[in-house]
Amino acid sequence: MSDVRANTPLLEIDDLRVGFGANPASASLTVHGVSLRMDEGRIVGLVGESGSGKSLTCRSILRLLPDRGHIVSGSVRFDGRDVLGLSRAELLAFRSKQVGMIFQDPFSSLNPTRRIGSQMVEALRLALGVSEETARGRAVSLLDEVDIPDPAGKLRMYPHELSGGMRQRVMLAIAMGAQPRLLIADEPTTALDTTTQAQILRLLRRVRDENATSILLVSHDFGVIAEMCDEVVVMYGGYVVESGPVEEVYLRPRHPYTRALIAAVPTLEVPDRDYRRPTIPGPPLGTTRYEGGCPFAPRCVNARPECRDVPMTLVPIDDVHAHATACPFEGRVSA
C-alpha cells in the first residue's frame, strides 16, 4: 500500500465555513468549520436534522450555493485538486463529469415541460460529447440499469407521467450517465414511501458495487444511514459533532445528539405498553439564538455551564478507531 494515489482521499473538506450575506466578508455563518474525508469506493453518510448545514455542505462541494451564499473560508479538494479555485469552465466540467448529484424531491427535479429522453440526451451529450444517437442509446441502457421497464418508451414520456420512485431512478440514471467518481445523494428517499425507499437504497448500493462510485449520502434518518453507509458524519447547528465508522458510532455513540438521533429511529420490535419513543426535547434549530460553544447545549441532557466555551473541535475517543466526537465531556476511552 505504498501507492500514493491510494492514500489520496477522493474528497477532502477542510474547515469549511459557509455563510449568507451581501459578500463573504459580512456573511453570517451557517456552516462553522466542517471537515470531512472520503476515500474512494466508500459510502459516507452525512446525518443531521434540517438546519444542521448538511445540505449546504454538500452543495459547497459543487460550489452550488444559493443567492447571497458564500464559502467564507476552508478548502474542498477532490482527488487532490482544489475545487474552490477552479475556473468557471473547469467547474462546469467538474460538475458534468466527476460528480453526480440527486436531490430530495423527485417531483420537482425534472423539467416538467420536456420529455425524459430530451433531458437525458442533453445531459449525456454535454458530459460525454457524443452524438445524439449514441446518447439516446446510452440513455436507454442507463434506464435499464436502474430497473426501469420499457426504457425506450419512457424516453418519450413527460416527468409527470412517471411515479415518484421512477423519477428518482431517472435522476439516478442521469447522474450516473457520465460515470462520475462521486455521487452526492441529498435525502434521496425522504419524499418516497418506505417500499420505494428500500428499492432506491438497494439500487444505490448496486451502483456503488458495479461502478466503484463513491457515495455521499445525506439524510436526517439514522436508520437509512446505518443500513447503507460505511462511515458516518453527524452534524448539528453547522458543526460536525461526531464522526466515525458506522457500526462504531451506532453501537457506541459518543455525543448526546447522536444518542438521541439513534434512539429516535423506529424499530420493528413490539414495544411495551409504557414505552414512549424518545423525542429530542427542547426547541429545534434556528428558533433560539446561538450563544457560542456547543449548539446542542439548550437541548442536551448533560448540559453544563462550560458547554458555552466548547471549541467544537473533533477529538478522537481512542487510539484504535477513527471515531471522534466534539463533546469534550464524553472523555477518552482508556485503551
Place this chain on the structure above:
Amino acid sequence: MVDLISRPRARTRRWTVQSAVGGTIVAVVILAAVVGPLLSPWPPNATDVLASLEPPSLRHWMGTDSVGRDVLTRSLVGAQISLVAGVAVTAAALAIGTVIGSIVAYAGGWLDAAVSRVVDTAIAIPFLVVVLATVAILGPGTVSVGVGMVVVGWAVYARIARAEVLALREHEFIMATRSLGYTSARILLRHVVPNVVRPGLTFATMDVVAAMVVLAAMSYLGFGAQPPVADLGSIIAAGQPFLLSAWWISTLPAVILIALGVGVGLIDDGFSLRRKVS
C-alpha cells in the same frame, strides 16, 4: 381558544427602505393635497385674466393658467378630487366584490359556477369601453365615471375573494372550528373575513392609483369632472393647447399622479417577501 386556531401569519413583513421611501412620497402628496389649498393665498377658481399664462415665480409657484388661476392650488384641489374619487371607487369595488365573491365561493355549487362564468365574461368587455358606455347612458360627470368603474371593477375583487375563500374552506382550521360547534356566521366573521380581505386590500392599494389614472383619462376626454370642477385629468386637458408655451399647466397634475404611482408601487414592493433561491 380562538387564537390557537388562527392561521399563521407570515411574520417576515419588514419595513424596508423601499416601503419607507414610498410611504413618504405618498404621505407628502396627500398632505400637500389636503393642507396646500388651505394655506394657499390663491382660491382655485379665482380668475385674473391679466395674470394669465405666467411662468412659475415666487408669487405663483407653478405659474398660472390661461385665465390666470394659480396652477399649484388648482392642481392640489384637483388632486383632492382625484384622490377622493379614486379611493371611493376602489373601496366600493373592493367591498362589493369581496362580499359577492365570498358568498358565492362559500355557497359553492351551481351558484358559484354560474356567477363565475358571468364574471369572467363581464371582464371580457374592455374596462374603458364599459366606462364610456356608462357615461353614454348616464351622462358625463365624475359620478357616472365612478359608477362605470365599479361596474367593472368589482369582478377582480370577487375573483380574489373567491380564491381565498375556496382555499380557506379546505384549510384545516375551518374544519376544526366547525367541529367545535361554531356557527357559520361566526366562522365567516372572525376567521374568514380577515384572511379574505387582506389580499384584496393589497391589490386595492395599487388599484387606487390605476383608478385615478382612468378617472384622469375620462376627464381628459371631457366625460369626467365637469367644469367648474376640475380634477387632475381636466387640468391636463386644459393645458394641452399650451404644451409648448406654458408647459407647467399640464405637467404638475401629471407629476402628482406619477409620484403617487411610484410611491404606492414602492410600498407594495417593499412589503412583499423577498423570495430567495434556497
Place this chain on the structure above:
Amino acid sequence: MILYLLRRLLLSVGQLLVLAILVFLILQAVPGDPVKIMLGERASPAYVETVRQQMGLDEPVLTQLWMYLTRIVTGNLGNSVIFGQPIGTLIASRVEPSAILITYGLVLAIVFGSVLGITAALRSGTVADYSIRILATAIFSMPAFWVGLVLSLVLGIQLGLFPVSGYEPGLVGAFRTLTLPAIALALSLIAVVLRTLRGSMLRVLGTEYVEAARARGYTEGRIVRRHALRNAVTPTISIIAVVLGFLIGGTAVLEQVFGIPGLGSLLVQAVERRDYPVVQVIALLAGAVVILAGLVADLLQAALDPRVRSAIRHG
C-alpha cells in the same frame, strides 16, 4: 383532445352570447327615452316616432332581444341616425388604423417587456434590476394620454420626427403616423409584462430542476434558453390576453390625442353624441376580440405545457 377543443369553443360561443346580451342591455338601461336623448331637444315628435319604430323600441323587450341577436348573427348592424350611415360601413371605414395601432402597441409591449423582464430576472437584486423595476412602475403610473402628449410634443413638434395627428395608410404611412401612439400605448403595458415575466423567471430559476441542471454543469445561458424560458412564458401568456383589454381601452384615448380616425375616436364621438347603437356595436366588437384572445391564449397554453395537455386528457 378534440372533445376539449369543442368544449372550449362552445365556452367562447357562450361567452359571446352573454356579451351580446350585456351589450343589448346598454340601450335598455338608459334612464328616460333614449331616442329623444339621441336626437336632441329640437327633434320633432314625428321624427322621434319614426326613429323609434326603426330601432324597434316600441316592441316588448324580449322581442327586441331576439331581433337584436338575429340581426347580429346575420351581420346587419343597423344604421346610425347621427352619423347618417349604416353602422357596418362606418365601422369598416375606421377599423384599419385601430387594428394596426393595437397590434403595433402589443408587439412593442411584448418585445420590450420581455427583454426587460428577463434582464431584470437574471440580474435580480442588482442596481440594474431595481432601476428597471422602478422605471417600469413610474411609467405605469403615467396616464397614457399624458405620455402621448409629451411624445407628440417632444418627438413630434420639437424634433419634427413624426406627424402629430392624422393617419396615413400604407406601410410607411402607418409607421409614421402610428409609431408615437403605439409607443404611448405600449408603455403602460410594458410594466405589466415585465413584472409578470420577471416574477415567473425568478420562480423558475429557483426550482429544483434548474438547480439539478446547474449541478450537472450546464452553463447559465443554456439553462435560461432551453429550460427556464419555456416554463416562465406560460403564465405570461394568460396575462397578455387580459392586458389586451386594457390596450383596447387605451386606443380610445390615444386616438383622440393623436387625431386618428379609428374605432376608438369613433367610440368617443358616439358617446359624446349619445349614439347608442354605435356604442353598442363597438362594445360588442371590443368584447369579442378579448374573448377570442382568451381562447387563443388557452390553446397556446395547452400547446406549450404538457401538463395542461395531460390534465385535459384525463380531466
